[in-house]
Amino acid sequence: MQIEKPYLMFVGDVADQLAAKTAAGIVDWRRDWCVGQLRLPGCRADLGLEDLDIAEGVRRGARTLVIGVVNAGGVLPEHWISVIVEALEAGLDVASGLHRRLEEFPQIADAARHHGRQLHDVRIPSQSFATGKGSKRSGLRLLTVGTDCSVGKKYTALALEREMRAQGLDADFRATGQTGILISGRGVAVDAVVADFISGAAEWLSPEADPHHWDVIEGQGSLFHPSFAGVTLGLLHGAQPDAFVVCHEPTRRTMRGVPTALPSIRAVIDATIANGRLTNPGIRCVGIAVNTQALDEAAARACLAEIGQAEALPTTDPVRFGVADIVKRVREIFG
Amino acid sequence: MQIEKPYLMFVGDVADQLAAKTAAGIVDWRRDWCVGQLRLPGCRADLGLEDLDIAEGVRRGARTLVIGVVNAGGVLPEHWISVIVEALEAGLDVASGLHRRLEEFPQIADAARHHGRQLHDVRIPSQSFATGKGSKRSGLRLLTVGTDCSVGKKYTALALEREMRAQGLDADFRATGQTGILISGRGVAVDAVVADFISGAAEWLSPEADPHHWDVIEGQGSLFHPSFAGVTLGLLHGAQPDAFVVCHEPTRRTMRGVPTALPSIRAVIDATIANGRLTNPGIRCVGIAVNTQALDEAAARACLAEIGQAEALPTTDPVRFGVADIVKRVREIFG
Structure with missing residues (x-):
C-alpha cells in the first residue's frame, strides 16, 4: 500500500x-x-x-x-x-x-x-505476508516501546525521524498503526495481521537497507500488557532493533483497559533486551521518552531528571523538550 | 464451533x-x-x-x-x-x-x-473474539510450552488429559491448532486469529470453571521462535496457566524453519515464568516432556535422567513412558 x-x-x-x-x-x-x-x-x-x-x-x-x-x-x-x-x-x-x-x-x-x-x-492489511525469518538484515533500526499502550510511541518515533534528519542522519519513520500509516503514506497495522505473521509483517515493513540508514519503527502495545503483548513481541522480533526508546506516562497506575499495574521502566528495558536479543544480540536502550502532559513544567523537569538519573539514559518529553539528546546518544553509539 | x-x-x-x-x-x-x-x-x-x-x-x-x-x-x-x-x-x-x-x-x-x-x-476461526482482559478466572489450567515448534505439545497435552482422568482429576484438553480441534471437536486455531485478539481467544478457549477443574491447553510455537513467539506469548497470557510442562526434542539443534539455535530447557522455564506471572503470579513448571523418538531406549532413559536431575522435575517421554509422574506432581501441588 x-x-x-x-x-x-x-x-x-x-x-x-x-x-x-x-x-x-x-x-x-x-x-x-x-x-x-x-x-x-x-x-x-x-x-x-x-x-x-x-x-x-x-x-x-x-x-x-x-x-x-x-x-x-x-x-x-x-x-x-x-x-x-x-x-x-x-x-x-x-x-x-x-x-x-x-x-x-x-x-x-x-x-x-x-x-x-x-x-x-489503513486498519486492514491489504497484502499477505511470509512468516518471520529471524535473520539479520542490513541497515539500522530503532523501535519505540512502552510501559503501556497510548504513551506516545508514535509521536516519539516521528519526533526521532525529524530530529535524526535534522542532525544529518538518513532516517525513515515506519508506521505500524492506522494514524501512522496515514502520516507516512504507507505501513502496516500490525495488530490487524493474522497472528502467525506478526514478525513477518514487521520484517516486510523494514526491509534490508543501506548500512547507515535508520528505520524508526512505531511500537505497539507493551510486553507487559495482557491484551496485546503478543503483538509487541512479534513486532520486536521482526523489527530486530539495534536501539530502542522506552515511552512512559508517569501518572498512569494501571494499564490501558485492564486492572494490571504498570511495569517499571527498568522492567521494560530488561524485558525488551532479553527478548530482542533473539533477533539482534546488540540491542540496547538509547533513551526514555516521558509524556509529562499531566505535570506542570517544574514537576516535568523534576520527573525527567529523576528517571534520567536512575536509568543513566537521555530522558526527555519529546513534545516539551524535543529528542535532540537521544539522537546525540544514537550518533555517539552508532556513528 | x-x-x-x-x-x-x-x-x-x-x-x-x-x-x-x-x-x-x-x-x-x-x-x-x-x-x-x-x-x-x-x-x-x-x-x-x-x-x-x-x-x-x-x-x-x-x-x-x-x-x-x-x-x-x-x-x-x-x-x-x-x-x-x-x-x-x-x-x-x-x-x-x-x-x-x-x-x-x-x-x-x-x-x-x-x-x-x-x-x-478448523484452520480458520469462525467467531470473533474480545481483546484479552487479563483478570484471573476460576478453575485450574495447565499449558504445554516448548523449546521449539513441533516437539510434542499437542501429544503431551492429550496424554496429560488422559492420565489426569485416569488419576481421578476432572480434566479437559483445549485445542489451539487444527488437528487438536478435530480431536476434541472444538477449539480455536490461535495462530490464525487476528493479532490483537490472541490472548482474548485463549481466554475464550478456557473460560471460568469449577475451582478443581483442569483445562489442559495445547501450546503453540515457542517464546524463542523468531517467527511465532508473539502467538506463544499471547496464548500464555490468555491461558494464565497455574502449571506448565516444557516439551523438548533433544536431537534438534536449530528452531524449525529458521537458523536460530534452540534455547535451553532452563531458559524456557525462566521465560515462561517471567512472562506468565503477568496474568498468574502462581505459575510453575510441573514437568518436562521429551520426545526421544530419535534415541534407542537406553539413550532415552539416560537423556531423561540427565534432564530430570538437572531441572529437579518429573521428566518423561509421554509416548514411551507415559505422564503418570507429572500428574502425580500436579496432584501433590494442587491437591
Whole structure:
C-alpha cells in the first residue's frame, strides 16, 4: 500500500475536535502534504487548513481524500458516502481509518471500480505476508516501546525521524498503526495481521537497507500488557532493533483497559533486551521518552531528571523538550 | 464451533500414510468417535478402521465427514468435491483441515446451504473474539510450552488429559491448532486469529470453571521462535496457566524453519515464568516432556535422567513412558 499524496482532508460534520484526532495528527506531522480540509455544514472540528470543496482540492493537486475522523456510532452516514463517491468521480483515491471497509459500501466500491481509483483501508492489511525469518538484515533500526499502550510511541518515533534528519542522519519513520500509516503514506497495522505473521509483517515493513540508514519503527502495545503483548513481541522480533526508546506516562497506575499495574521502566528495558536479543544480540536502550502532559513544567523537569538519573539514559518529553539528546546518544553509539 | 460426533473419516486417495497424519492423530486419541474410514480407489493410507461408504457411515450414526488429509499440491481434486457434496446430501456436516475454505467451492457451499449442513474449516476461526482482559478466572489450567515448534505439545497435552482422568482429576484438553480441534471437536486455531485478539481467544478457549477443574491447553510455537513467539506469548497470557510442562526434542539443534539455535530447557522455564506471572503470579513448571523418538531406549532413559536431575522435575517421554509422574506432581501441588 502506498497512499498517493497530497491529501484533501475530509472532516465530515463531526461533533468535536477529538473525533478528528487522526486527521489532526496528519496535519501536525505532514502539513505540506495537505492541500486543505473538506468540512460539511455543522462540523465542529477544524484542522487549521483552508476550506476547499472537492473540485478546488483537485485543482490544488490533491490525489487522495483522507478520512481521518470517526463518526458517532461507528457507522458511515449516508451524506458522507455521497461525498466519498463524488471524490472518486473527481479522480481522487480514498484512504480511510474507519473500522468498516470502504469496499463494504456498494456505492463506494462501484464508483472506485468504475473510475479506476484506489480505496485504502489503513486498519486492514491489504497484502499477505511470509512468516518471520529471524535473520539479520542490513541497515539500522530503532523501535519505540512502552510501559503501556497510548504513551506516545508514535509521536516519539516521528519526533526521532525529524530530529535524526535534522542532525544529518538518513532516517525513515515506519508506521505500524492506522494514524501512522496515514502520516507516512504507507505501513502496516500490525495488530490487524493474522497472528502467525506478526514478525513477518514487521520484517516486510523494514526491509534490508543501506548500512547507515535508520528505520524508526512505531511500537505497539507493551510486553507487559495482557491484551496485546503478543503483538509487541512479534513486532520486536521482526523489527530486530539495534536501539530502542522506552515511552512512559508517569501518572498512569494501571494499564490501558485492564486492572494490571504498570511495569517499571527498568522492567521494560530488561524485558525488551532479553527478548530482542533473539533477533539482534546488540540491542540496547538509547533513551526514555516521558509524556509529562499531566505535570506542570517544574514537576516535568523534576520527573525527567529523576528517571534520567536512575536509568543513566537521555530522558526527555519529546513534545516539551524535543529528542535532540537521544539522537546525540544514537550518533555517539552508532556513528 | 462444536463439531458433531461421531465422525466418518475421509482419507481420499492420498499417496502415503504421511498425508493422512491429521486423520491418524484423531484415530489415535478418539477411536471411539470414528465409525469408519472412507477411502477412494488408489488410496495408500489406512487408518485401521472399517472401510465404509457414505450410506453405511450414516447408518452407523456418523454426523460429520472429517477431511483430515492433505492432497498433493494443496488443491481440492474434483472427485473429492463430489464425495463431499454427496456427504452433505446424505445429511453429514463436513469438517476440514485443508488450507482452502470449503465455502470457496460453490458446489460445496450450495449443497451445505441447500441441505442445512455445517461446514467447519478448523484452520480458520469462525467467531470473533474480545481483546484479552487479563483478570484471573476460576478453575485450574495447565499449558504445554516448548523449546521449539513441533516437539510434542499437542501429544503431551492429550496424554496429560488422559492420565489426569485416569488419576481421578476432572480434566479437559483445549485445542489451539487444527488437528487438536478435530480431536476434541472444538477449539480455536490461535495462530490464525487476528493479532490483537490472541490472548482474548485463549481466554475464550478456557473460560471460568469449577475451582478443581483442569483445562489442559495445547501450546503453540515457542517464546524463542523468531517467527511465532508473539502467538506463544499471547496464548500464555490468555491461558494464565497455574502449571506448565516444557516439551523438548533433544536431537534438534536449530528452531524449525529458521537458523536460530534452540534455547535451553532452563531458559524456557525462566521465560515462561517471567512472562506468565503477568496474568498468574502462581505459575510453575510441573514437568518436562521429551520426545526421544530419535534415541534407542537406553539413550532415552539416560537423556531423561540427565534432564530430570538437572531441572529437579518429573521428566518423561509421554509416548514411551507415559505422564503418570507429572500428574502425580500436579496432584501433590494442587491437591
